[in-house]
Amino acid sequence: MPKPISGIILIRSLSTGGAERQAIEIAASLNKRGFNTAIMVFYGNGALESEALSKGVRVIDLKKGGRWDLFSFLLNLRAIFLKERPDFVYSLLTGANIIACLLKVIQIGRAHV
Numbered sequence: 209m210p211k212p213i214s215g216i217i218l219i220r221s222l223s224t225g226g227a228e229r230q231a232i233e234i235a236a237s238l239n240k241r242g243f244n245t246a247i248m249v250f251y252g253n254g255a256l257e258s259e260a261l262s263k264g265v266r267v268i269d270l271k272k273g274g275r276w277d278l279f280s281f282l283l284n285l286r287a288i289f290l291k292e293r294p295d296f297v298y299s300l301l302t303g304a305n306i307i308a309c310l311l312k313v314i315q316i317g318r319a320h321v
Contacts, residue, residue: 215244215246215296216245216289216298217235217248217300218247219231219248219301220249221249221250222249222257222259222260222267223255228256229256231300232256232263236260239265246267247265250270251269251272252267285307289311
C-alpha cells in the first residue's frame with residue numbers, strides 16, 4: 209500500500225476566525241480522503257484548537273515566543289518541517305504566506321509550496 213500524501217496547512221494560530229475555520233475544514237476533509245494533513249501554527253492553544261483535534265486533525269505548535277522570536281522559531285520550523293517531510297504546504301493569511309515563501313526559497317524538504 210503506498211504512503212498517503214502528507215501535507216501541512218500553515219497558519220498563525222487557531223484563534224476564532226474564518227481562515228482558521230477554513231484551515232480546519234480543509235485538513236479534516238483531506239484526512240477523510242486518505243491524506244495525512246496537519247495544521248502547523250505559530251502560536252498554540254487557540255480557541256479553535258480543540259475543534260481541530262475533535263475532527264482528527266493533528267495540530268503542530270511551533271511555539272513562537274512573540275513578535276521578535278525569529279531565530280528559535282525558524283530553527284524549530286526547520287526541525288519540524290524536516291521531521292514531517294510534507295508533500296505540500298498550504299498557507300493562509302499574510303504571516304504564514306511569508307513563511308511559506310521562505311520555505312520555498314530555501315527549499316527545505318521536498319514539499320510543493
